[in-house]
Amino acid sequence: MSVKPEIIASIQKDLALFGLQNCALALINFIASQPVGQSFYVSLSDLLEKASDCSAKETEQVVNYFSSSLPPILIRTYCFVDAERIFHELNNEALITFQETKKLYHPSSGKLVESDEVNVFLLYKSCADMVISV
Amino acid sequence: MTILAASDNVTDLIIADEFLEGNSTSFFMVKSYDSFVELTEKALQRAIDLLSANPKFLQVSEDEITNMICVAMKMAGINIDHDAMEGGHADLVVKNLRFKWLAEAKIKDDNYQYGWLWDGFMQLTERYATNTAGTCKAGFVVYIKQPNSKRVMERWQAHMEAEKGYSFTFSESCYPQSFQSSHLHTRNGEPCEVTHFSLSAYFAPVV
Numbered sequence: 001m002s003v004k005p006e007i008i009a010s011i012q013k014d015l016a017l018f019g020l021q022n023c024a025l026a027l028i029n030f031i032a033s034q035p036v037g038q039s040f041y042v043s044l045s046d047l048l049e050k051a052s053d054c055s056a057k058e059t060e061q062v063v064n065y066f067s068s069s070l071p072p073i074l075i076r077t078y079c080f081v082d083a084e085r086i087f088h089e090l091n092n093e094a095l096i097t098f099q100e101t102k103k104l105y106h107p108s109s110g111k112l113v114e115s116d117e118v119n120v121f122l123l124y125k126s127c128a129d130m131v132i133s134v
Numbered sequence: 135m136t137i138l139a140a141s142d143n144v145t146d147l148i149i150a151d152e153f154l155e156g157n158s159t160s161f162f163m164v165k166s167y168d169s170f171v172e173l174t175e176k177a178l179q180r181a182i183d184l185l186s187a188n189p190k191f192l193q194v195s196e197d198e199i200t201n202m203i204c205v206a207m208k209m210a211g212i213n214i215d216h217d218a219m220e221g222g223h224a225d226l227v228v229k230n231l232r233f234k235w236l237a238e239a240k241i242k243d244d245n246y247q248y249g250w251l252w253d254g255f256m257q258l259t260e261r262y263a264t265n266t267a268g269t270c271k272a273g274f275v276v277y278i279k280q281p282n283s284k285r286v287m288e289r290w291q292a293h294m295e296a297e298k299g300y301s302f303t304f305s306e307s308c309y310p311q312s313f314q315s316s317h318l319h320t321r322n323g324e325p326c327e328v329t330h331f332s333l334s335a336y337f338a339p340v341v
Contacts, residue, residue: 014201018209044142123142
């Protein structure tokens with residue numbers, strides 16, 4: 001298995017000018033090393049650790065780039081994380097409601113979440129299949 | 135197991151009344167249209183500053199320069215597409231949870247005269263921008279491959295002023311060598327405000 005050549009090409013084309021290709025490749029290699037066929041969530045803190053040779057600013061820039069690429073390699077998601085550390089993705093409607101009312105309704109049960117239990121995290125969803133050619 | 139650090143928790147950021155510049159969540163969630171446009175325009179100007187510092191890399195096509203701007207804005211956490219379908223192919227399309235902002239970019243060099251810029255401006259305002267609520271502001275970027283970018287922008291403004299059938303109001307912009315135009319949109323008669331940015335891509339080293 002190897003990284004899709006079109007991803008390597010777009011990294012060279014888009015990010016080499018900004019000196020970010022090594023950081024980008026470190027993140028791509030991390031994603032490629034994950035189990036095939038299984039999507040996973042990763043936080044910016046995770047990715048900072050995986051690209052430890054790069055500065056935090058560089059890594060954040062590359063993460064932002066990958067989450068805006070088409071198709072995205074890191075899909076930006078906002079998740080409510082409950083007491084059991086289960087991730088519940090919030091859709092746009094739920095995000096707007098939360099922002100405007102400061103009330104969060106559980107994405108599965110629809111019940112109001114107690115204010116001291118409200119935790120929304122920015123997480124990125126990805127999958128090795130997005131970056132490897134099989 | 136996914137690391138969940140305090141810095142990944144964006145609960146307070148989402149419900150804050152103020153936005154945080156340079157933060158992708160803040161940009162995605164910003165509630166006011168004017169703030170959304172301000173964040174977008176500042177990010178565009180930063181991309182312009184970054185690229186114009188290295189004009190030798192700008193000796194490429196219009197599309198390639200636009201792609202560089204798009205990449206620089208993506209890196210800054212702006213949700214932007216290059217050449218997205220918006221009533222045609224607008225060069226830059228920025229979106230967040232609520233709003234949308236479009237921009238068109240055109241090269242100005244010895245081969246392309248001001249009529250070429252006008253065609254691009256018409257594409258932007260008459261074809262791509264619907265000028266409905268939440269989309270009444272747009273951007274126009276001139277890639278200037280000629281000396282004296284200040285004069286080019288002045289002449290571009292004069293060219294717009296001389297166009298028949300349109301009545302423009304011009305004002306200063308806070309960005310370097312740029313200006314703002316306002317005119318009534320053909321479709322709905324509401325004001326359509328465009329910020330005209332300049333990117334000096336002139337490169338002719340004498341040594």
